[in-house]
Amino acid sequence: MKNCKNPKCQKEVPDNLNYCSEDCLKQHLEIKKENKDKTIGFIQNTPEGINEIFEICDIFGFKHTDGLVSGSHNATILSFLRQHRVGVYSSMINKLTWICHMSNRTLKENYLKGIEEFGIIETFTNEFGVIQWRWVGIKALRDNGSE
Numbered sequence: 001m002k003n004c005k006n007p008k009c010q011k012e013v014p015d016n017l018n019y020c021s022e023d024c025l026k027q028h029l030e031i032k033k034e035n036k037d038k039t040i041g042f043i044q045n046t047p048e049g050i051n052e053i054f055e056i057c058d059i060f061g062f063k064h065t066d067g068l069v070s071g072s073h074n075a076t077i078l079s080f081l082r083q084h085r086v087g088v089y090s091s092m093i094n095k096l097t098w099i100c101h102m103s104n105r106t107l108k109e110n111y112l113k114g115i116e117e118f119g120i121i122e123t124f125t126n127e128f129g130v131i132q133w134r135w136v137g138i139k140a141l142r143d144n145g146s147e
Contacts (some may be wrong), residue, residue, distance in 0.1 A: 004019050007031070049079065049083070057074060062074050074111070076100055080095070118141065121136060
């Protein structure tokens with residue numbers, strides 16, 4: 001036996017079921033809807049931002065449910081980048097390693113290199129020689145970069 005997936009219920013259900021009743025499923029879906037525009041840590045999400053992150057995740061086949069996949073490093077990283085839009089590259093890496101609880105190397109090699117290669121963010125050097133990044137988002141994946 002396992003527990004009902006509705007966090008407000010937690011009754012025991014057979015292993016082949018996820019919820020104890022249809023009402024419990026509906027209640028859990030409502031909870032997820034209410035939490036859609038909440039935060040991942042301190043990252044504020046808007047419905048437009050969540051939709052853009054979902055669309056990017058869908059293109060690459062990352063799994064998600066009706067609610068934002070707050071446990072996913074991809075969603076967390078993309079949400080952070082979308083919220084801040086532009087910044088100093090080294091500062092962004094330091095903040096994301098803290099938020100995602102991973103090393104700089106893991107973050108760069110397993111996540112940011114792919115995000116950069118697909119053009120979801122672009123990096124550039126400013127007039128003072130500082131490497132910066134800029135959010136491009138879903139535009140990079142649509143029709144050769146156009147909306």
